[in-house]
Amino acid sequence: MSAGADHGTKPMMDQLIVQSLILGLLQGGLYALLAVGLSLVFGILRVVNFAHGEFAMLGSFAAVFAVTSFGMPAWAALIAAAAAGALVALITNVVVLRPIYLSRMRQKGEYTIIATFMLSQFLIAATTVLFGTTYRNLPGLWESNLNFFDYVYLSGNRLVAFSAAIVMIGTLFWIVYRTDTGRAWRALTQSPLGASVVGIDIHKYANYAFLVSGAFAGLAAGLLAPLMFVFPSSGVVALVKAFIVVIIGGMGSIGGALAAGLLLGVVEVMGTIFVASGYTDAYGFALMIAVLLLRPAGLFGKMGRAI
Amino acid sequence: MNGFLPLSRRAMLATLAGAAAVTILPTVSFAEDDIVLGLVSPLSEPGDVRSGEAIKKTADLWIKKINEAGGIIGRKVKLAVYDDQGKVEVGVSAMERAVTEANASAILGVWSSSVTIGQMEVAKGYDVPLLAFYSWSDEVTSKNYPQVFRIGPYNSQIAAQMVPFVKERGYKKVVVLAEDTAYGLGFAKAFEEAAKSLPEVSLEVVQFQAQTQDLTAHMSKIAASQPDAVIVQTVFAATNLSIKQGREVGLKAEIITGWDWPLLPDFWSTVGDAGVGVIYPTFSDPSMTVTKVGQDFIDSYKAAYGSDPAIFQYYLWDNFNAVKAAIETTKSSAPADLVKALPDTKFEGTIGPVFFRNEAGTVNFHQWDKFAMFFKKLNKVGDGEAQAELVYVVK
Numbered sequence: 001m002s003a004g005a006d007h008g009t010k011p012m013m014d015q016l017i018v019q020s021l022i023l024g025l026l027q028g029g030l031y032a033l034l035a036v037g038l039s040l041v042f043g044i045l046r047v048v049n050f051a052h053g054e055f056a057m058l059g060s061f062a063a064v065f066a067v068t069s070f071g072m073p074a075w076a077a078l079i080a081a082a083a084a085g086a087l088v089a090l091i092t093n094v095v096v097l098r099p100i101y102l103s104r105m106r107q108k109g110e111y112t113i114i115a116t117f118m119l120s121q122f123l124i125a126a127t128t129v130l131f132g133t134t135y136r137n138l139p140g141l142w143e144s145n146l147n148f149f150d151y152v153y154l155s156g157n158r159l160v161a162f163s164a165a166i167v168m169i170g171t172l173f174w175i176v177y178r179t180d181t182g183r184a185w186r187a188l189t190q191s192p193l194g195a196s197v198v199g200i201d202i203h204k205y206a207n208y209a210f211l212v213s214g215a216f217a218g219l220a221a222g223l224l225a226p227l228m229f230v231f232p233s234s235g236v237v238a239l240v241k242a243f244i245v246v247i248i249g250g251m252g253s254i255g256g257a258l259a260a261g262l263l264l265g266v267v268e269v270m271g272t273i274f275v276a277s278g279y280t281d282a283y284g285f286a287l288m289i290a291v292l293l294l295r296p297a298g299l300f301g302k303m304g305r306a307i
Numbered sequence: 308m309n310g311f312l313p314l315s316r317r318a319m320l321a322t323l324a325g326a327a328a329v330t331i332l333p334t335v336s337f338a339e340d341d342i343v344l345g346l347v348s349p350l351s352e353p354g355d356v357r358s359g360e361a362i363k364k365t366a367d368l369w370i371k372k373i374n375e376a377g378g379i380i381g382r383k384v385k386l387a388v389y390d391d392q393g394k395v396e397v398g399v400s401a402m403e404r405a406v407t408e409a410n411a412s413a414i415l416g417v418w419s420s421s422v423t424i425g426q427m428e429v430a431k432g433y434d435v436p437l438l439a440f441y442s443w444s445d446e447v448t449s450k451n452y453p454q455v456f457r458i459g460p461y462n463s464q465i466a467a468q469m470v471p472f473v474k475e476r477g478y479k480k481v482v483v484l485a486e487d488t489a490y491g492l493g494f495a496k497a498f499e500e501a502a503k504s505l506p507e508v509s510l511e512v513v514q515f516q517a518q519t520q521d522l523t524a525h526m527s528k529i530a531a532s533q534p535d536a537v538i539v540q541t542v543f544a545a546t547n548l549s550i551k552q553g554r555e556v557g558l559k560a561e562i563i564t565g566w567d568w569p570l571l572p573d574f575w576s577t578v579g580d581a582g583v584g585v586i587y588p589t590f591s592d593p594s595m596t597v598t599k600v601g602q603d604f605i606d607s608y609k610a611a612y613g614s615d616p617a618i619f620q621y622y623l624w625d626n627f628n629a630v631k632a633a634i635e636t637t638k639s640s641a642p643a644d645l646v647k648a649l650p651d652t653k654f655e656g657t658i659g660p661v662f663f664r665n666e667a668g669t670v671n672f673h674q675w676d677k678f679a680m681f682f683k684k685l686n687k688v689g690d691g692e693a694q695a696e697l698v699y700v701v702k
Contacts, residue, residue, distance in 0.1 A: 016528070020527060023523055024524075124352065128351060132360075133352065134572065154556070155555040227521075229544055229547065229548065233352035237520050269523075269524040269527075272528070273524050273525075273527060278487050278514035278516065279516075280516055
């Protein structure tokens with residue numbers, strides 16, 4: 001190798017390390033936003049929601065139609081995404097899940113998994129039939145490719161998405177730890193029966209949890225849509241990532257979801273760039289298995305239920 | 308009593324499930340005298356549904372036109388449609404059902420190379436002809452199965468045709484971004500082999516998972532290596548994502564798509580400005596000779612669906628006509644008879660005479676390959692086939 005080549009390679013490697021670290025963190029923020037809704041519902045109701053990815057997918061379709069059919073601006077499309085995700089989540093809770101988790105049947109957990117999995121397949125199929133399989137794009141809030149000193153390259157939309165994700169997760173922290181709704185949720189995680197004895201309306205707060213969970217999923221998808229595309233099965237990968245984040249962070253832990261999302265994003269991007277490019281998903285699974293072996297409750301999880 | 312029968316949730320769910328099953332299961336009852344052709348294609352996710360829909364449209368049109376003309380050897384032709392979902396195991400099972408349930412005389416419409424390679428074992432086991440058209444893996448014909456035919460291009464031929472293009476453009480560093488399928492990795496391997504004739508060109512292969520929705524890490528890695536050109540070999544969402552996300556992370560190289568997906572309707576709406584400068588290879592050009600059969604196909608397709616067919620649909624049309632020619636030659640729709648007749652079948656295809664090369668021990672076994680390859684550049688947003696600049700032709 002010539003001296004010139006050597007001099008050129010190291011700065012390039014440094015640049016790639018910085019670029020990949022930033023990309024990983026930005027990606028991780030979105031993973032966390034996708035995962036907190038899943039974690040919230042699990043923490044409060046012990047429902048493992050396999051349709052969470054489809055709440056996100058439907059949110060992104062709502063955002064696309066808000067822009068393309070109604071001419072709404074990009075920021076309004078995000079509200080439409082959150083609203084659509086929240087609405088579908090609420091309907092799912094009332095029609096599909098509530099009869100299961102309030103029933104006296106055993107194996108409620110298994111039934112909720114089966115029911116939400118079937119719902120997920122139904123929503124993908126129905127969306128395919130209704131809207132077709134064409135890839136759709138959503139304009140973002142900052143449609144620019146940014147170049148920082150010819151050293152780091154990012155899209156403006158990715159920065160917007162990450163910032164919004166951090167703000168939203170911060171807002172959820174505030175709701176959980178500083179509001180009556182949060183206190184009710186935390187009471188439900190400890191003892192649903194005890195909570196109802198002291199006057200907490202389980203139906204009402206379960207509905208709130210699903211509304212927030214669906215809104216977060218829809219919003220995350222609306223933020224991701226300008227970076228990726230919108231199509232009927234786009235929620236499948238989102239769900240897998242969200243589950244990995246929830247398991248690594250600890251089931252039901254919002255703080256854990258944030259930390260795990262960032263960690264997953266960095267591990268995936270670094271692994272892809274510096275280890276082998278063909279195993280992006282495998283790095284996440286390997287991380288998850290390692291965490292399960294060393295700390296089965298997740299990095300920030302507790303053996304009991306909590307949010 | 309309000310006049311309605313009480314319906315429990317369980318009964319309602321059972322009814323809905325039953326109705327769904329009836330709707331989903333393919334209809335496999337045909338009149339005894341009908342000739343049945345199996346269409347096994349990606350019609351739902353995670354398969355390449357965009358292409359699956361185009362395949363289905365082509366097949367439906369061919370069946371309609373043939374039956375309007377009196378069928379084949381006086382018998383009506385029916386299509387038994389099965390969805391392979393782009394998954395090997397589903398495709399294999401779907402093909403087995405097409406053969407055993409619908410008694411299909413031949414299987415057409417297969418798409419993904421990985422799925423086709425799995426289905427070839429079924430074709431061999433049941434001695435049923437399997438006709439491929441856009442499954443590019445060399446293995447499809449290099450395995451030399453007597454039942455397998457291809458009217459369409461294949462990886463090593465396309466790779467070999469890309470070499471003079473790379474030389475003509477003066478690229479010194481080329482990256483192949485390949486999805487981890489028989490098609491993607493098959494092309495990468497074939498191109499590595501073909502590019503040995505260009506020792507001055509440095510070549511790197513970057514592999515990725517076919518279903519990925521985020522290629523920023525891969526594209527960052529590629530951008531950092533500062534190549535002159537990136538050849539993208541993929542089928543799924545990564546098609547358009549690789550272009551958009553590549554530009555997002557500062558990739559300055561020319562992007563060459565592995566096939567002519569920039570002509571699909573979702574290209575410009577999803578890629579936007581990032582699509583300007585993209586070069587795509589295609590097998591069609593206004594200068595290409597279209598036969599009477601081809602023109603009739605184009606006119607019928609436009610009348611039926613309001614748009615021009617893509618080139619791969621020409622090849623599929625020829626696939627169907629190959630089966631028709633074999634049935635007419637043998638006066639039989641028995642799969643084993645067609646397997647024997649197809650290698651020597653000759654007929655007028657959409658862009659010229661179609662016949663199979665039958666060079667045993669090579670990829671050119673039961674293979675038709677008389678096509679030219681055109682490289683076209685998109686110079687502004689919204690450019691289509693008519694506006695794209697022809698930058699190179701390999702004949």
